[in-house]
Amino acid sequence: MTWGVERSIAYDRAMRSLLVIALLGACGGGTADGLDCEYLASADNCFKVTASAAASCLPPDTELGVLAADNASCTYATGHIVTFTPALVLPLPNDHHWNFEVTSPDGPCLAYQDDEDGFQLTVLGEVVSEELVGRGLELSCPDGSVVGTSNAIELLSCPDSNFGDLPGNTSSSGESSVFFGLLNTGSDATLQVFDCQ
Numbered sequence: 001m002t003w004g005v006e007r008s009i010a011y012d013r014a015m016r017s018l019l020v021i022a023l024l025g026a027c028g029g030g031t032a033d034g035l036d037c038e039y040l041a042s043a044d045n046c047f048k049v050t051a052s053a054a055a056s057c058l059p060p061d062t063e064l065g066v067l068a069a070d071n072a073s074c075t076y077a078t079g080h081i082v083t084f085t086p087a088l089v090l091p092l093p094n095d096h097h098w099n100f101e102v103t104s105p106d107g108p109c110l111a112y113q114d115d116e117d118g119f120q121l122t123v124l125g126e127v128v129s130e131e132l133v134g135r136g137l138e139l140s141c142p143d144g145s146v147v148g149t150s151n152a153i154e155l156l157s158c159p160d161s162n163f164g165d166l167p168g169n170t171s172s173s174g175e176s177s178v179f180f181g182l183l184n185t186g187s188d189a190t191l192q193v194f195d196c197q
Contacts, residue, residue, distance in 0.1 A: 039147060040158060040165035053123045054124070057106065096171075100180075130167055133148065178196050
C-alpha cells in the first residue's frame, strides 16, 4: 500500500462492533446460536466463503486505482471500477460508513455497506450480513441460515485468532488516497478490495 499520508485512519469493523456491544451492556433480545470460536475458525464460515469468492473478480492487489477528481469512483487499468455512494470526503472521518460497489470487466463483483449496527457484503450475487443484537451478533448467510451469539465479547478470547476471527474490515486514507480490505477471510490476513490514489 502506498499513499500520500497527511492523515490516515484505520479501523477494524469487528472491533468497532464489539465496542458498541460493550457500551450497550445488557440491552435486549435473543439471538440465534452457533456463532462460536469453532465456527469462526472453520473454512465453512459463510463470511469466509463469500468473501473469498471475491478474489476471482477484484482488481489485482499489485495495482493501484486512480481516484476521480470528485472522489466518487476509482478506475483501474484492468477495467475494474469502484463506485462510492456518496462520493468520499478525504481524509475519511473516523465515523465513516462505507457504501461502495466494485465491478470487474465481466460485471458486478462486490458491494459493501455498513452502519453502526452491522454490514452487508454481496459477492457475485451472494449476500452475507452481520448485525448487532443486544450484546450479541448475528451472521446471516447466503443459504438463509443465521448463526449468532448472545455474548460477542467472549469471541475475542478465541485461541489463535485475529479479533476472534470475526468478520471485519480495515481502511486507511490520506488527502488523495484510500485503501479498503476485508479481515478474517481465510488464509490471508487481509483481502485487499481496493487501493486508490
